[in-house]
Amino acid sequence: MLPVEILAPTAIYGLTIVGSNQDEMLQDLDTVDELRDMAKIQLASYQHKVANSYNKNVHIRTFVVGNLVLRKVHPNTMDANAGKFVDAWEGPYFVDDVMGR
Template identity: 55%
Template structure:
């Protein structure tokens, strides 16, 4: 609650209530941050915080968009697009619902080889066995 998030630069409490959180221990043992505060200065600062909350939230939106772009750039830099052509041989990943239940942990994780018959969409292909038998829902 009191730690600013990396993506927003603000604490969740500040985004909801428009001011920084004051912990009970900070009230009991006076520190320089709150030791000189009076009721009048508190009202003035609270009014200023409430006036500025829309600007703070707008800045948070910009910072979140920038952070999301940086994360996407970092992720996409390691993604390598592989395009397959009709006639290529591929292996298909074995999922838990298609895995042989008696294989145990040393069971196969890939099955095939399969032949690419048709390009259905971006990264989607129709597969068949080497004997040209169509694989359903491939």
């Protein structure tokens, strides 16, 4: 409470009844579980939408034994003096074994 409200209470503070305030606080305590569940549902819905938009451009590639594949050359495995025109892929390699997807 502000010092000004002690001398002349505002309309909100003046019309507040202690009993009704307690009742409203008890009702808020009763509905907190429902609000928490609704927030969890909204969060799960949001995460599902984000996952769908992220996975929209993912293409599943399956390999079989004997396929020829290329391997990406990462900067930490690249030769330090290679320059900017170095190949980004190395290979081709044969697929010897398929392990899962």
